[in-house]
Amino acid sequence: MTGHDRLTTPSIYQGREEEKDREGNTHSLSLSLSLFANKQTNKRILLLLLLLLLQYQRERVMSPNKIIINNNSSSSSSLGNADMPSSQSENGFISSFSLFPEKAVQELLQSPVQGDDHLIEFSEALRTVAKALRRVAEGKASAQAEAAEWKRKYELERARNLQSENRGKSCLELQADLDDMRTINPTNQPTLCNEANEKFERCCSSNGICSHEVLRNGNPDSDSKMVRKASFKLSWCSKGVQSDQHKHDIVSFERGNITTAERSSKQISLKWESSPQTVLILTKPNSVSVQILCAEMIRWLRQQKKLHIYVEPRVRVELLTESSYFNFVETWKDEKEISTLHTKVDLVLTLGGDGTVLWAASMFKGPVPPIVPFSLGSLGFMTPFYSEHYKECLESILKGPISITLRHRLQCHVVRDAAKNEYEAEEPILVLNEVTIDRGISSYLTNLECYCDNSFVTCVQGDGLILSTTSGSTAYSLAAGGSMVHPQVPGILFTPICPHSLSFRPLIMPEHVTLRVQVPFNSRSPAWASFDGKDRKQLAPGDALVCSMAPWPVPTACLVDSTNDFLRSIHEGLHWNLRKTQSFDGPRES
């Protein structure tokens, strides 16, 4: 039988993989083990199949990063069989095959067929093969999860280093201020030095988290004046009591007992240490009411608060069409300038609905300045500020302190089967609501293999899967039957979309895990990933999406505090548990 021959038993082996396997290029196998129950099956074909599996394994051992298997429903059920005999070959992928001589298989092929016992033996051998292959896939998922976790740690560490570098810088600058004061006014030295010393002390004190950054305005030619980014301090409150101690220690072991001393997620308060000077205003397009409010707000912020203002290029054009007065409004030219916006902007104001908040978040691929979302949309779940009262709101925000919700984001990597290394091809995408992997326009059931760190979670068969943040729990995930979760709860929601199974309940995973969703090689169609409802990307068979918590949350200002705002939104926006109250009239317990 040559490599181009086709197996005529249609149910054993599916066409596309079959061709590739025998050329030694296959990336996945489809094992429909239940089909072995068919007693008419040609035993020689089974033997050949085993031989192909051996060849396949040898290739994969040589290039392990190409191993991906398909657990279709029948193989999964076989694998879950507790009665499956345990043998030495089950202990590991390499040992299971390297000890199995090819010659013996050749002999088997040539030997006369000896009844059903043989068939059963083979069926079991193939189950073992499938199990071993799945272990390898799990190993790969685990390695990828670990790689993602290291990457996340590296990014966190880098962000921390940058932060401490900046802190160091500002301390140095305060030190420089101190030196300047000494030179300028030697007679007043003690008082001024004390002031500067105090500032210096405050900056470097270990309470809370300070942000001291002094940054140059983007265009050095425009004017030599320095625009300082406002400095602020974050502190954590518990049950209304302000505490400057920001502790990451969650568990303590006092007297040998495990207790939860501190919880990491508390109400966070932001206090300006210097006044904000630059705001970015982002607006929903094609809305006259938004355009009018935007122009009015800019005039007020400029005239009353003397602030620097950035808008999107589209909005600047609109403003200049209205009046040349808006010439002072700044914008950017390209993506590169967008990537440095966070170093210039103290506050982001959004005028629109939830989509505009998502848009604002998507502009910042790294750190995000605090966002103040004004409601000019229909639902406004994440937009608690009333646009009619913008002056009072902004007065209070610019003065501080502000309660903020730190909305966690997910970072998603599309890992192409064709890519040689993880993450080599595509930049990570950050989402505030969710990443959805669905069937797109295909009418076939999606088939998605899901892994969590090094464990197989499940195979999603249905319309798709939503991996959502807790902020996104009230969006698409809610519509698909997921639970509503307070946005300060750190976690990743795992919500199926129309699963074709009676027992598929949504899950909530802890925030530290890495999830991997893989399109199996024998999938009938590609899947589609979309990020906060945008940027659809095709996932071909063999491609995967790796998702973990991003180190850069989105801080959004609260009207009251994060719990009050969340509850108000589910009541007013979603009419949660709205029911007419039962009257007193009627039967009573005696």
Ligand SMILES: NC(=O)c1ccc[n+]([C@@H]2O[C@H](COP(=O)([O-])OP(=O)(O)OC[C@H]3O[C@@H](n4cnc5c(N)ncnc54)[C@H](O)[C@@H]3O)[C@@H](O)[C@H]2O)c1
């Ligand atoms: N069946 C569904 O419910 C469904 C389908 C597709 C997309 N979506 C959601 O739409 C989001 C994109 O929003 P858009 O405004 O750009 O598109 P859009 O204009 O289609 O609006 C989607 C709706 O979802 C609401 N929404 C968005 N984020 C929310 C959140 N975190 N909590 C509560 N409601 C929220 C918006 O207010 C809006 O009413 C996606 O991230 C997804 O969550 C929902």
Ligand SMILES: Nc1ncnc2c1ncn2[C@@H]1O[C@H](COP(=O)(O)OP(=O)(O)OP(=O)(O)O)[C@@H](O)[C@H]1O
């Ligand atoms: N600055 C922007 N540039 C381009 N698109 C934007 C911008 N702001 C918002 N959008 C897009 O416009 C669409 C509608 O925006 P948004 O959700 O804010 O308004 P809405 O639909 O009226 O409000 P709601 O979400 O409360 O129903 C969204 O898809 C969003 O991604």
